[in-house]
Amino acid sequence: MIPFLDGVSAGLGIAIPVGAIAILILDAGMQRGFWIAFCAGAGAASADFFFATLAALAGQLLADVIAPFAVPLRILSAMVLIALGARGLWRARGLSAQNARRKSDARRTFMGTYAQFLALTLLNPATIAYFAALILGKSAGEPVPTFDRALFVVGVVLASLGWQTFLAALGALARKKFSPRAQTATAILGNGVIIALGLGIVL
Numbered sequence: 448m449i450p451f452l453d454g455v456s457a458g459l460g461i462a463i464p465v466g467a468i469a470i471l472i473l474d475a476g477m478q479r480g481f482w483i484a485f486c487a488g489a490g491a492a493s494a495d496f497f498f499a500t501l502a503a504l505a506g507q508l509l510a511d512v513i514a515p516f517a518v519p520l521r522i523l524s525a526m527v528l529i530a531l532g533a534r535g536l537w538r539a540r541g542l543s544a545q546n547a548r549r550k551s552d553a554r555r556t557f558m559g560t561y562a563q564f565l566a567l568t569l570l571n572p573a574t575i576a577y578f579a580a581l582i583l584g585k586s587a588g589e590p591v592p593t594f595d596r597a598l599f600v601v602g603v604v605l606a607s608l609g610w611q612t613f614l615a616a617l618g619a620l621a622r623k624k625f626s627p628r629a630q631t632a633t634a635i636l637g638n639g640v641i642i643a644l645g646l647g648i649v650l
Contacts, residue, residue, distance in 0.1 A: 476618015
């Protein structure tokens with residue numbers, strides 16, 4: 448059971464710190480409702496699952512392989528964040544007119560949101576090094592049983608998805624409680640923070 452709890456703590460450790468993904472999930476909940484935000488969170492949690500699995504199988508090896516590409520990948524992720532923030536600011540201008548969406552487009556919207564957040568979270572391969580360090584630190588040079596590795600990955604996924612779902616629900620609740628003007632102000636603030644995070648990575 449210890450590897451599972453280690454996975455839970457690792458999943459929360461990578462998911463809880465307030466960053467661009469958390470802000471985007473909250474914004475998705477406020478602007479488009481719980482299920483869109485849930486799909487966004489599921490995409491982020493799927494990326495954590497992918498990284499945790501890679502780390503459990505060959506974490507240190509992959510971390511060493513990716514290290515030379517860390518700078519270009521960080522610049523790419525920064526550009527994506529700035530673009531997303533700018534797009535969010537542009538959409539915030541006409542927020543009050545974005546209430547209705549057709550049911551025929553709902554499934555495509557859900558899948559598109561999931562894919563967008565999966566890709567955005569995958570732009571941070573340093574997460575492999577994070578999970579690899581945890582696994583190697585716990586093993587202390589001893590081989591880790593496959594079942595323990597699997598428990599670790601399950602713990603990561605459940606913790607990450609649970610936290611992302613909480614953010615989705617929080618955003619959806621704000622959607623119901625906030626006035627349109629407050630939603631617009633929050634969207635502008637959140638996307639401004641995203642742009643600032645992207646600029647911080649570049650600088």
